[in-house]
Each structure stands twice: as C-alpha cells, then as structure tokens.
Amino acid sequence: MDRETLDAFVDGELPPQEMARIAALLESQPELKAYVLKQEKLRAALRFEELLREPPPSRLVETARKSPVSWQWRLQAVLGRRFVMRSIVPAATALLAGLIIGLTTGSRGDLFLSHGQMLARGNLAQALNTDLASSGYSGEGPHIGISFHDRRGRDCRTFALAGHAGLACHQDGAWVVSTLVMQSSESGGTYRMAGSEMPDAVRRAVEASIQGTPFDATAEAQARANGWTGK
C-alpha cells in the first residue's frame, strides 16, 4: 500500500468501504499500524488546540467589528447585487454610492429603484421620451446623446445629467438605466455637464450592446414616433 493512501486513511479521505478495509488490515500488519499511529499523533500535535482556546487579541476583534467595508458592497446592499456587478464599472469613484443614493431617494429624483433595477423618472424620463439629439441641446436639464438598437431589440439612449452620464434602454414601458457613472468634476465642486464627450464606461457599455450603428436624425425621430418600442 502506498503512503498517500495511508495518509488519506489517517485524514479520513477515503470512501467508507476503503476506510473499513484498511482499518481491518491494520490489525494484521503492525508496521502499518505503527505508521498510522504516528501520523495520528502528528495530526493531533499540529492542531495547536491552545490557539483555538485563547481569546483573540482585542485589536483583531475591533478590526472585524469596525474596519470599513467596501463602498461597492454598500451600494449592492441598496441596489441589489446583480445590478452593481454587471453595470457599475470599477472606474467609478467612491462618491458614486452617495450620489446614486442621493439621486434615488430625493422626492424629485430622476432615478428610482424597482425590483433591483434603476429606472428613469421625472425630467430624465421625459427627456429620454421626447428629446431628439438631432434638434440640439437647450443647455438645461438632461442631455441626450446617441440612440441605437441593442442586441436584445430594445431602443437605448445615452444621457448626461447633473454630473452623471449613463445609458438607458426602453423596456416594458420604462427606461432601465443599466450604466451610470459620475463624470469628472471641476474644482469648486460643481460637476461639468457632458457636452459631446462620453465617458469611457458609457462608451464601452454602448459598444458591448449596440446592434448596427447609432441612429441618424431620421431613425431617431422614427423611434420616438414608435414610442421607443425597438421597432
């Protein structure tokens, strides 16, 4: 019998029948039995039971109780894990958590949560429904970027709003915001409006989901006429 099998016997890692067979064999083979006894003793010595019995140093307990938890986890706790894992890009800053919560909890917010999805409402929903990028931007409120069909057959639009940029797709009568990132801020704490730039994260989200090319002015107007139903 090889050593590895005997070691696995000592560790209780063999199937029950094999365990029984070797246990019986030990009775007739003192050498094997001596080996197994030695190994069991070694295993017992290595348990370092003393260490398990003594209370851990208080600094470790403090760390477990107080050390800061990742902002992504806190965001997940609010939004639901699936949303965050798929949609929030790592480049987003820690500020994002607070801003989304701020955006979503305000009574006049432009975003709200429903069944783990972030949906547009208020000014944002209105702009996504009615504004045409081809008509130009008024300079106030949400700024609509490009519009396109995604691979799931939905109409999707990028937008910029209050220092954020994102991607929303029309589904079941609502605009589901699948990506939302904070745009870089200027000194002084005011957030720059998007203008024509699209943050990398949003651009990547578009590239990953677009079917064909972005709508031109005609296609954009047609999609609005069809109620953004993806036809």
Add this chain to the structure above:
Amino acid sequence: MDASLDTIRHQMVQLLPRLRRFAIALTGSAADGDDLVQDTVERALKNLHAWEPGTRLDSWMFRIAKNRFIDNRRSARRTKIVTLDTADEGVSLDGERAMQSHMAFQDTAAALQALPMEQRQAVALVLVDGLSYREAADILEIPIGTLTSRISRAREALLTALEG
C-alpha cells in the same frame, strides 16, 4: 442581500481563532500571525463585494490570508526560520505540565516552519485546520492530486524532524 453587515462582522469575529491558528502556522510567530489576520480582515471587508453571499466565508478568508501571506513575503523577502515566539503574545501557558506541552508546541511549530512554503500551506489547511482535501485544494487553487502529494511529502519531513 441576505447577509447583513452585522451578521458578516459577527461571523468574522467567530472565525478569528481559526484564522489566527492558520496565520501563526504559516508565519511561525504569534506577532506575525496576528498582523496577517488583521491585514486579512481589513482586506476582506474592503473587498466584501467580491464575496458571493451563500458561499463559505471561511474558505474565502483563508484564501485571502494565503494570498496576503504570499504577497507580504514576496515584498519583504524575509527568509527567517522562526520558532514560535510566545514571550508575551498571549500564547503563554502556566505550570510545569504546560511548560512541557509548550515545548512540544515549539518543536512542532519549528518543524512546520522548516517545510517548503507550498507544503506548509497545505499542512496549515488540512492538518492544522482540519479542512478536507477538496476544500484545501480549492483555497490553494491547485489540483487535488497536487495537494495530496504535498501533504504526504510534508508528513514525511515533519515526522523525521520531530523524531530526530
């Protein structure tokens, strides 16, 4: 989220004795072991979003401890072979009987430190913590056959060291 943060923190406190034992077995000293545990717990909380609720928190934290240990060693490049330094680090025991078990403890710990790193990790999980081969192989991210041969080689070396 089914696991609230308080519950997770509580589970981490419960895990501390096992994590300490594992870390001390790896590092060879109570002080270094406790530093490793502190680092591990901080890192785990800072990356809590990477833990999949419903999976085992202990396996995940052991893996973090193992990785931190390897990273720290790599950056420090310390090649010290240490015996357990129990002076005033909470591993002290009283009385003559305790003294004997203390010495056995020291011998065993020293033999463990003399093992090659890969074998020591395998031993710390299977023989020290008592995990199954499967669990240990998953934590170390190695095939189970590799784990069993490391365990066997480590056993041979440990027996030789402790009997000699």
